[in-house]
Amino acid sequence: MRTTICLFTRDLRVHDNPVLRHAARADRVVPLFVFDETLLQLPFTRPNRIAFLLGCLRDLRRSLGEAGGGLVVRHGTPAIEVARLVDEVGATEVHVAADVSAYARSRENGLRLALAEHGCTLHVHEAVVTAHPPGRVTPAGKDHFAVFTPYFRRWVETPPRRIAAAPEALRMPDGVRTGPMPAREDLCPGALSPELPRGGETTARQQMLRWFEQGVADYDEGHDDLAGDATSRLSPYLHFGCLSPVEIVARAGRSEPERAFVRQLAWRDFHHQMLAARPGCSHLDYRSRGDRWRDDPEAFRAWRDGRTGIPIVDAGMRQLSREGWMHNRARLITASFLTKTLYLDWRLGAQHFFDLLVDGDVANNDMNWQWVAGTGADTRPNRVLNPMRQAERYDPSGNYIRRYVPELASLPTAALHDPRRMDPTERDRLGYPAPLVDVDEANAHFRNTRGRS
Structure with a gap:
């Protein structure tokens, strides 16, 4: 029997998740999330995001359980923990989503090297975090667009990938230890903002449906109205992958408000393709202006x-x-x-x-x-x-x-x-x-x- 591992990162959903869909084609699949010891160090981890992340993971565990599976939780270095689980369950493939940061690339390289030593294949899936993956929408002779308007024109013309159906049933190997979900204070102590949104795909999909039914019609005229707050508030769910940007674009119609909303999703892709091409821009000027910033x-x-x-x-x-x-x-x-x-x-x-x-x-x-x-x-x-x-x-x-x-x-x-x-x-x-x-x-x-x- 063929066994695969679905490694969740920033794709914490079961709907339109190519990583899960492809991994679930095997006879047995082990959904896995690793609390990365590097990302749990400053400056990556903060109380608000950890609290939201845990809500996402609890919801994901419930959804996977309803399909007959579960969510295995491990702590440590992803390459080490994934390789260890490969040996435990006899997996021949690991599936993971591509991402754009320098750290995500380093993590992917570490996985590939570690799994090769264990005779296991790594499959990296694009267009999971964004609607179009970095490198798909490019100008002639260059690796990325530096101006949004021409990027958006090409972005709209580029066919999206097909939406992946949620698996109807999952089967995990017998005896796999899923592990407890940690407490937020153990991962990242500190005060929380008092009015945080609730994490998870279930809440995200409810909010998305309400947005398209009731909110988006006023978006083009009202999205800058500060008091009216006529925005979708879907950005946290997009960040953690509780919602698929491909599915959101597919759900949007051709009205002016919906087109204005989709344009904002394209901005998100635009920034991802910039960072993918220039990873150092997370801390270095993309275009230096010779600024001598004040110290105050x-x-x-x-x-x-x-x-x-x-x-x-x-x-x-x-x-x-x-x-x-x-x-x-x-x-x-x-x-x-x-x-x-x-x-x-x-x-x-x-x-x-x-x-x-x-x-x-x-x-x-x-x-x-x-x-x-x-x-x-x-x-x-x-x-x-x-x-x-x-x-x-x-x-x-x-x-x-x-x-x-x-x-x-x-x-x-x-x-x-x-x-x-x-x-x-x-x-x-x-x-x-x-x-x-x-x-x-x-x-x-x-x-x-x-x-x-």
Whole structure:
């Protein structure tokens, strides 16, 4: 009887999972997840993401159990643990999803070398984490697109892979020890954001169905409305692979709102293909601008804690702290404020986002930060978002600010949009800080400084 191992990584689902589908063609299959001792070290692991991950794994174990299987849990180095399980169950094949980070590539190479010594074949499946795998959509004579618009045109024209049906039945070898699911505190102690989403494919699919039935119709006009929050909130489930981007694209119709939503999925693929081509961009400038970033720990702490005195910036940072998630428009505003108004290194902001975001993803997080900082793929690298104008445009009622900066809830909307309109005495009474900088002067200083670089 032929036995295979399905190694789950960032594909924690049973629907449209080519890794599981191909592995399950064997007589017996062992679904496996390894708590990677390297990834459990800083800076990769944070409480919010570990809590969400454990929810995903518990849900995956239930789904596999309903099909007659289970989820084996191991701790250690993936190559060592997988090879050990190969020997335990007599597996001849291991199936795993491709990924783009430098560490994922190193893990894949380690698996391939270790399994070769055990006479076992490694099968790596593409288009599991993204809709189109890096390298599938490329310009003539180059390994990746550096500008989104031409990439998106080619991306839309590229046929997707076929959706893989969920296995109807799974059979595991007798006597395989599945192992207990660890407690979050044992893996990553520390405080959690109080309003984290619930992890798992079951919740993800429910949310996806509600989105297509009720939410997406307003997406093209409302996706930047901060108070309305007319976004899918599917990004954490995409990051952990609880949802298939291929299936989401297939479910989307041809209406303008749905096309606008699909465009955001293409942005996700765009960043993955950039990082796949340039793995060092997780910590190095994709396009250096000669920046000499300021060193101002107090300003960074004020930004991190939502105490800059600029209400729209503080609202975004407090949403991140409370929910482990932030509205995309707020991500742009807060990132622009850090890198261009305060002129602090984008890597500081990227690390803080990575510390808290449930959807913290090396490709999307770091490449989006570089886009905003002007060191990435933005064709207008010196553009600066004025937070006051952004507040007036995307939070016209001031309700987003009131939701996340409640001490200002009684103030008139004009004062929420522009802190220069706040009465200093009232501001002090409310315990809210004065603006950290004069925004107009700081933005002008950035333009002059970047222009001389």
